[in-house]
Amino acid sequence: MQFPSGNQVVSIVLPCLNEEEAIGPLIAEILAEGVDEIVVVDNGSTDRTAEVARQAGARVVSQPVRGYGRACATGVAAVRDDCDIICFLDGDGSDIPAFIPLITSKVAALEADFVMGSRLRGKREAGSMTPQQLVAGHIAGLLMKAAYGVSFTDMSPFRAMQRKRLIGLGMTEATYGWNLEMQMRVAAGGLRILELPVDHRCRRGGVSKVSGNVVAGLSAAWKIATTFLRLWWSLDRKSVQKSAVTSVGRE
Numbered sequence: 632m633q634f635p636s637g638n639q640v641v642s643i644v645l646p647c648l649n650e651e652e653a654i655g656p657l658i659a660e661i662l663a664e665g666v667d668e669i670v671v672v673d674n675g676s677t678d679r680t681a682e683v684a685r686q687a688g689a690r691v692v693s694q695p696v697r698g699y700g701r702a703c704a705t706g707v708a709a710v711r712d713d714c715d716i717i718c719f720l721d722g723d724g725s726d727i728p729a730f731i732p733l734i735t736s737k738v739a740a741l742e743a744d745f746v747m748g749s750r751l752r753g754k755r756e757a758g759s760m761t762p763q764q765l766v767a768g769h770i771a772g773l774l775m776k777a778a779y780g781v782s783f784t785d786m787s788p789f790r791a792m793q794r795k796r797l798i799g800l801g802m803t804e805a806t807y808g809w810n811l812e813m814q815m816r817v818a819a820g821g822l823r824i825l826e827l828p829v830d831h832r833c834r835r836g837g838v839s840k841v842s843g844n845v846v847a848g849l850s851a852a853w854k855i856a857t858t859f860l861r862l863w864w865s866l867d868r869k870s871v872q873k874s875a876v877t878s879v880g881r882e
């Protein structure tokens with residue numbers, strides 16, 4: 632992928648579970664941004680997600696054991712050997728690929744070690760995020776501020792890091808706590824963090840695995856809470872003060 636700072640190999644990782652309706656158009660949008668590869672991780676789909684993704688131009692790897700973090704880790708392990716930057720998006724089409732150059736360019740230019748798109752700070756289509764998701768992002772931000780002295784407004788799946796730094800984090804979470812674990816580890820590790828506003832839209836098909844189901848939503852919330860408490864005690868808190876969050880437009 633071409634950046635002002637030079638060419639770097641950007642791999643997009645899309646964890647997917649039954650996203651047959653959304654995945655084809657989403658891959659077309661991503662390819663239009665000039666990325667070097669798209670790795671779709673089929674996390675046990677029972678529909679034609681894998682077939683449609685291949686036809687659209689993505690490389691598909693299988694992770695039959697379900698779990699969001701497990702699927703993300705499978706994608707990280709499957710990217711090209713010469714990959715420089717890994718960028719994650721959701722496979723439901725709610726993240727907008729037009730923001731990929733913005734998110735990845737900050738990593739490519741070495742302006743930040745971890746870049747995340749904040750849906751709460753961008754423009755959102757009506758109904759694209761539930762009240763529960765908005766509250767969860769706010770609460771997580773307060774917890775991160777109290778524990779690490781850094782401010783996040785979201786736990787967005789839209790994020791990018793250098794491959795070598797991501798592998799060095801030592802990620803272990805297999806389910807929905809993956810995103811929170813990554814944010815906690817970059818904060819505890821004293822990495823440079825940049826949060827940028829990104830727009831967000833309603834999913835392009837299928838049914839949400841969390842926000843559209845009360846039971847699944849409560850389960851994910853519980854997992855995120857327990858992940859935070861477990862990692863809070865285990866991570867090296869001495870390095871916390873080295874971390875800082877810079878947000879475009881924030882005073």
